[in-house]
Amino acid sequence: MKTIKMYTKWIALALAGSLFGVCISCSDPLYKLPDIQAAGADITEFNLANLLCTIDDESGVITIDVTPDFDMNLLKNLVPTTFKLSPYATISPDRSVSQDFSKDVQYTVTAEDGTQKVWTVKTSKYVTLSQGVGYSRLMWYKTQAELGLTANAENTVATFGDYIVVSRTGLIFDATTGESAGLLNQTGIPGSGAQAVFVLTNDDEGNLIGATLTGWSGKLYVYKWTALDQNPIQIVEYTPQTGEAFARKIHVSGNINGNAYIVIDNYTAYRNDEMYCWKVTGGTVNQTPEILKTDLQLYSQTGYSLAFPKSGTALLPYYYYDTGTTANENPSTVLKYVDENNHSTVINPYGGWGGRIYHALYFPFNHIDCLTVLSLTSDNKYRFFVVDPTDLSAPAVRFSYDMPYNYAVEGTNGNNTAGIAVKRISDDVVYVYVLMTSKGMACYMVTDYTLAEE
Numbered sequence: 001m002k003t004i005k006m007y008t009k010w011i012a013l014a015l016a017g018s019l020f021g022v023c024i025s026c027s028d029p030l031y032k033l034p035d036i037q038a039a040g041a042d043i044t045e046f047n048l049a050n051l052l053c054t055i056d057d058e059s060g061v062i063t064i065d066v067t068p069d070f071d072m073n074l075l076k077n078l079v080p081t082t083f084k085l086s087p088y089a090t091i092s093p094d095r096s097v098s099q100d101f102s103k104d105v106q107y108t109v110t111a112e113d114g115t116q117k118v119w120t121v122k123t124s125k126y127v128t129l130s131q132g133v134g135y136s137r138l139m140w141y142k143t144q145a146e147l148g149l150t151a152n153a154e155n156t157v158a159t160f161g162d163y164i165v166v167s168r169t170g171l172i173f174d175a176t177t178g179e180s181a182g183l184l185n186q187t188g189i190p191g192s193g194a195q196a197v198f199v200l201t202n203d204d205e206g207n208l209i210g211a212t213l214t215g216w217s218g219k220l221y222v223y224k225w226t227a228l229d230q231n232p233i234q235i236v237e238y239t240p241q242t243g244e245a246f247a248r249k250i251h252v253s254g255n256i257n258g259n260a261y262i263v264i265d266n267y268t269a270y271r272n273d274e275m276y277c278w279k280v281t282g283g284t285v286n287q288t289p290e291i292l293k294t295d296l297q298l299y300s301q302t303g304y305s306l307a308f309p310k311s312g313t314a315l316l317p318y319y320y321y322d323t324g325t326t327a328n329e330n331p332s333t334v335l336k337y338v339d340e341n342n343h344s345t346v347i348n349p350y351g352g353w354g355g356r357i358y359h360a361l362y363f364p365f366n367h368i369d370c371l372t373v374l375s376l377t378s379d380n381k382y383r384f385f386v387v388d389p390t391d392l393s394a395p396a397v398r399f400s401y402d403m404p405y406n407y408a409v410e411g412t413n414g415n416n417t418a419g420i421a422v423k424r425i426s427d428d429v430v431y432v433y434v435l436m437t438s439k440g441m442a443c444y445m446v447t448d449y450t451l452a453e454e
Contacts, residue, residue: 040086155417254312
């Protein structure tokens, strides 16, 4: 905003007194000073219903930042919470009168010297993109303490209806506000107390699926829920063989009540390139898994990786990532696309992923593939990406957001974990929930529209 010119009536008198060192009688016509009047006709501050409002001095336009999914009825019959003018200026209509801000509202500001300026208050206008991601922003962020999470415990997040759920503790939160909303029913699930469900995820239809960690439960158990307060339904029971340990990561492609693949990592040393995939046909799970081998470089210790097929009926093509667990390994962290011919391509946007990828997720959106990625940068920041991998040789970052992570204050992330979940709000809006282990959780809005050119 341009600097507002302010005029004061006493400055001439002060200057006169200091220059001549005399007391001038205001009644003496020989020394009568001119009546200096303020010329400013600006609106200097404007706030409405805690929405972002941008003031453009040059055009005389105030823009209320609302998105296409915003209920415009909420802008009717409102009085601005903050409304300030240039000194000595007046306004018409009066700023205390309520207005319908769902449509353009005009104000005329009159300066003390009679100068007038017409101001228009309007909402932001958007156009829909033919493909890809447009406007995106952080909706809310809550710290670990605000959410009541346990340091280094909760490691995945999933959505269910109007709620989001974190694994292990099973805490439920309102998907719109992040406010606490209860506990997930984990009745009958073997494990260590509240840590029974070690990982959670969604299928493509928003159904909730969870699995136990074989190191705690002995066997691999997979469950689905029809309601958050109802007992879970067991759909997989698998006894690990020598060299098998499961459920640091989980993904479901397709519809768990129709056709789908349940993909779970084998995190055993030297075998973390193996994805165990349980095929679901007509809602029935084949208890014998198929093994999908990625071209991941094997590590000499437990590593966390995950594949996410694009379809619920075929394992190819798929995306996959590895978190990397050993310093100076090559690669230390990787995300790849594997096509129908089993040919893999590294996906590495300009600037790279940083220190390591903690989680990634694929979802189709506005006629393209989209990747959401959460990584930890070399300077200790949680970085969230929305990536368009249409051009695999130069994947485009459509949105990114950094949150500094202070190990000393916020606690360590000894499990090298984090979680991502996607909730489809409408055809043109999705919410992405990002759980940052030992730090907190954020909600981002991703849309297929962008600001219209004026």
